Amino acid sequence: MTACPACGASVGEGDRFCESCGSEVAKPTAAGGAGAPAAGGAGAPAAGGAGAPADGGAGVPGGRAATESAPPCASCGAALITADGYCDRCGRRQRAGRDHVEIDLGIAAGVSDRGRRHPDNEDAIALARVDGSAVGAAVLAVVCDGVSSSVRAADASKAAAGTALAAMARELKAGASAVAATRTAITEAAAAGGADPPSSTYVSAVVTATDMTIGWVGDSRAYWLAGGATGTAPTAQLTTDDSWAAAMVASGALTEAAAYADEHAHAISAWLGADAGQVRPHVAVTEPGGPGVAIVCSDGLWNYLPEAAALAGAAMPQAAQDPLLAARHLLRIALEAGGSDNITVAVIPFPPPQAPANTDDTATPVRGPHD
Amino acid sequence: MTDHSDFTVDVYQNEYLPEGAQEVNAIITVTADFAGGAAAQTPPAKAAEVIVVDCSGSMDYPPTKMSAAKQATIAAIDTLRDGVAFGVVAGTHQARMVYPAHERLASADEHTRAEARAAVAGLSPNGGTAIGQWLRLARELLAAHPDAIRHVILLTDGKNEHETPAHLDAAIALATGTFTCDCRGVGTAWVVAELRKVASALLGTVDIVADPDGLEADFRAMTAAAMGKAVADVALRVWTPQQATVRFVKQVMPTVEDLTAKRAPVSAQIGDYPTGAWGEESRDYHICVEVPAANVGEEMLAARVSLTALGPDGAARPLAQGLVRAVWTEDTALSTRINPNVAHYTGQAELAAAIQDGLEARKAGDLDTATAKLGRAVALATTSGNDAVAGLLGKVVDVLDPATGTVRLKAKVADADEMALDTRSTKTVRVGKAAR
Numbered sequence: 110m111t112a113c114p115a116c117g118a119s120v121g122e123g124d125r126f127c128e129s130c131g132s133e134v135a136k137p138t139a140a141g142g143a144g145a146p147a148a149g150g151a152g153a154p155a156a157g158g159a160g161a162p163a164d165g166g167a168g169v170p171g172g173r174a175a176t177e178s179a180p181p182c183a184s185c186g187a188a189l190i191t192a193d194g195y196c197d198r199c200g201r202r203q204r205a206g207r208d209h210v211e212i213d214l215g216i217a218a219g220v221s222d223r224g225r226r227h228p229d230n231e232d233a234i235a236l237a238r239v240d241g242s243a244v245g246a247a248v249l250a251v252v253c254d255g256v257s258s259s260v261r262a263a264d265a266s267k268a269a270a271g272t273a274l275a276a277m278a279r280e281l282k283a284g285a286s287a288v289a290a291t292r293t294a295i296t297e298a299a300a301a302g303g304a305d306p307p308s309s310t311y312v313s314a315v316v317t318a319t320d321m322t323i324g325w326v327g328d329s330r331a332y333w334l335a336g337g338a339t340g341t342a343p344t345a346q347l348t349t350d351d352s353w354a355a356a357m358v359a360s361g362a363l364t365e366a367a368a369y370a371d372e373h374a375h376a377i378s379a380w381l382g383a384d385a386g387q388v389r390p391h392v393a394v395t396e397p398g399g400p401g402v403a404i405v406c407s408d409g410l411w412n413y414l415p416e417a418a419a420l421a422g423a424a425m426p427q428a429a430q431d432p433l434l435a436a437r438h439l440l441r442i443a444l445e446a447g448g449s450d451n452i453t454v455a456v457i458p459f460p461p462p463q464a465p466a467n468t469d470d471t472a473t474p475v476r477g478p479h480d
Numbered sequence: 481m482t483d484h485s486d487f488t489v490d491v492y493q494n495e496y497l498p499e500g501a502q503e504v505n506a507i508i509t510v511t512a513d514f515a516g517g518a519a520a521q522t523p524p525a526k527a528a529e530v531i532v533v534d535c536s537g538s539m540d541y542p543p544t545k546m547s548a549a550k551q552a553t554i555a556a557i558d559t560l561r562d563g564v565a566f567g568v569v570a571g572t573h574q575a576r577m578v579y580p581a582h583e584r585l586a587s588a589d590e591h592t593r594a595e596a597r598a599a600v601a602g603l604s605p606n607g608g609t610a611i612g613q614w615l616r617l618a619r620e621l622l623a624a625h626p627d628a629i630r631h632v633i634l635l636t637d638g639k640n641e642h643e644t645p646a647h648l649d650a651a652i653a654l655a656t657g658t659f660t661c662d663c664r665g666v667g668t669a670w671v672v673a674e675l676r677k678v679a680s681a682l683l684g685t686v687d688i689v690a691d692p693d694g695l696e697a698d699f700r701a702m703t704a705a706a707m708g709k710a711v712a713d714v715a716l717r718v719w720t721p722q723q724a725t726v727r728f729v730k731q732v733m734p735t736v737e738d739l740t741a742k743r744a745p746v747s748a749q750i751g752d753y754p755t756g757a758w759g760e761e762s763r764d765y766h767i768c769v770e771v772p773a774a775n776v777g778e779e780m781l782a783a784r785v786s787l788t789a790l791g792p793d794g795a796a797r798p799l800a801q802g803l804v805r806a807v808w809t810e811d812t813a814l815s816t817r818i819n820p821n822v823a824h825y826t827g828q829a830e831l832a833a834a835i836q837d838g839l840e841a842r843k844a845g846d847l848d849t850a851t852a853k854l855g856r857a858v859a860l861a862t863t864s865g866n867d868a869v870a871g872l873l874g875k876v877v878d879v880l881d882p883a884t885g886t887v888r889l890k891a892k893v894a895d896a897d898e899m900a901l902d903t904r905s906t907k908t909v910r911v912g913k914a915a916r
Contacts, residue, residue: 184778195781197719199772200781200782201774201779201780201781202778225776225777226776226777228777
């Protein structure tokens with residue numbers, strides 16, 4: 110006999126439903142993420158819930174917490190979450206682990222949040238620090254925004270971000286330049302997900318002691334926020350959107366204000382995915398010349414802070430000292446402004462410290478999508 | 481023991497609600513399919529059958545009623561499977577055993593069936609009508625067979641005259657949950673509301689057999705259906721969130737039956753609605769729940785509906801379940817969509833109510849209300865494709881325009897036609913599969 114995950118009543122072996130409350134008892138297939146025991150029988154708790162340590166000390170988001178290990182209901186606080194993901198008291202759907210993700214490398218940080226209007230978080234974020242053979246210590250950040258109109262948008266962005274981060278780290282350690290590593294990462298991310306990869310935008314940053322290499326496809330963005338020392342490159346947006354609005358502005362057909370007010374503003378003209386055709390990634394290198402902060406983000410953030418100066422005003426100088434607090438602060442601004450889309454932002458102070466903060470240079474994201 | 485996978489639950493609903501909305505509607509289709517499953521090889525479920533035949537004096541007027549009732553009862557006896565516990569009760573102002581002689585059930589075999597046939601052939605009408613007495617005896621006979629699927633066929637031709645309505649109500653209350661009862665009225669001197677009350681409480685059907693010649697085929701069909709039942713005492717177990725209210729739970733197919741008041745609480749958030757015994761069949765239920773509104777983008781489980789077999793010892797065996805969800809959205813294209821099943825069955829329930837209200841008004845002499853209600857019923861029956869009910873309506877009103885429900889009351893209506901319309905007003909049809 111095992112216990113019903115919903116009400117705790119004993120459940121006969123092989124029963125599909127609890128006799129007391131009617132809840133479906135977890136089927137004996139492993140539904141959890143990495144670390145979930147495949148042999149878990151009905152009602153067995155899945156290990157490796159959000160925040161639990163997995164291989165190499167990297168936590169695993171999306172390892173769907175279940176049964177006793179499930180956190181209490183986000184709405185009413187009841188510790189009664191059914192196997193199919195509803196609160197057994199108030200009925201509220203419990204979100205998967207990606208609803209709010211924080212990654213803190215100490216020397217850089219990122220947050221990703223569902224926002225207030227979308228049912229799921231289809232953005233994905235990945236952060237890592239590597240010691241490149243040629244480029245030295247570098248911080249890597251990838252943000253992908255699943256295209257909502259596609260099926261499995263959340264899977265697409267997660268696969269793309271995880272694949273790109275792993276490819277960049279591998280190439281840099283093998284001695285590749287940041288530009289070459291970025292191009293390889295985009296190519297591999299575009300093919301992530303097998304025969305039927307769904308659609309996602311892409312933006313990545315490789316921040317070394319001397320420069321920042323930004324790669325992007327679609328309308329996720331990177332910004333440079335200057336720290337104020339003389340000789341430093343001025344605060345600026347580092348990417349140009351592959352979008353209808355950006356094309357209108359670039360061609361001079363519409364003013365920026367008019368273009369972004371249009372309902373087509375966010376229609377993107379390039380993305381990663383099976384239906385994207387030939388991907389033409391943009392790669393740009395910036396030498397900041399002085400301290401500051403690189404920001405990579407999805408449109409859920411920049412919709413509310415599109416101007417580089419406004420973003421700098423909101424994030425600086427805190428971003429240079431405490432990237433996690435700054436990332437949370439930017440998230441809060443976007444949420445309070447409406448949170449109409451998923452919100453993802455990575456904050457990377459420049460230059461990254463050369464003395465490794467983490468001696469394990471194989472470190473992959475503290476929390477990042479890498480199933 | 482029956483293989484639980486023989487039951488499936490399908491939910492039809494529009495889960496999208498506009499901001500602030502609280503009412504969630506869904507149609508639950510429950511289908512039992514025992515063919516081919518492990519159950520096909522298992523021996524048939526135990527069954528216990530009691531046939532109650534009205535033997536009041538009026539059954540002799542005309543005498544064809546009594547002879548047809550005897551023939552029908554014999555046909556029912558012949559339809560019983562070997563090993564089924566059975567008995568025949570003669571109903572008058574009291575209840576008397578016809579077969580076996582003592583107050584216990586016999587096991588069906590060639591010998592007992594022959595004895596029962598002979599006993600039934602010797603019946604003669606004499607006495608009054610006290611349906612409550614009949615139900616009490618049926619209940620006592622079936623109480624000895626708690627692990628069987630317990631079924632009663634009750635035939636009457638008259639009004640319940642020899643006991644008070646309170647006596648009948650008390651007997652119904654006592655019998656509720658102990659067996660299912662299909663009621664048949666022969667002729668036109670019986671009262672539809674009275675038999676409907678019995679059948680509703682005892683989860684059975686009610687119908688008119690205006691022509692005694694039709695009784696035999698009807699009794700055979702009812703007995704065959706009872707023999708086909710495989711799982712007894714099944715309930716719809718409905719979980720709802722804290723602070724939610726179940727507005728109603730109705731069976732809407734094959735007939736409209738409001739189950740709301742039959743809720744048996746299991747816990748503060750869980751209630752059982754009885755559905756009786758199940759054979760190979762499919763039924764639809766309409767459930768309406770009021771939930772506290774959540775923010776746009778949030779999803780809530782509005783109801784968890786599970787089909788549950790309740791054993792004689794009170795143990796609950798879950799058979800299958802479905803989820804009724806609520807998702808709040810700003811997208812009006814989603815939230816204004818009406819689920820065709822919900823719309824269809826809302827119309828079928830209104831159809832039954834319009835007929836019953838219309839006939840009531842007609843009896844009371846309120847011809848304007850009767851015309852309006854029956855006209856509405858014609859329009860509903862026509863647009864929903866409920867041809868059987870539309871045909872019955874056509875015998876009570878002259879239809880000038882079926883689409884708008886413009887009708888004129890017929891000056892002369894046969895009692896049998898009016899009673900047929902009344903008893904069959906709750907029969908529904910399914911929405912075309914393509915629209916689901």
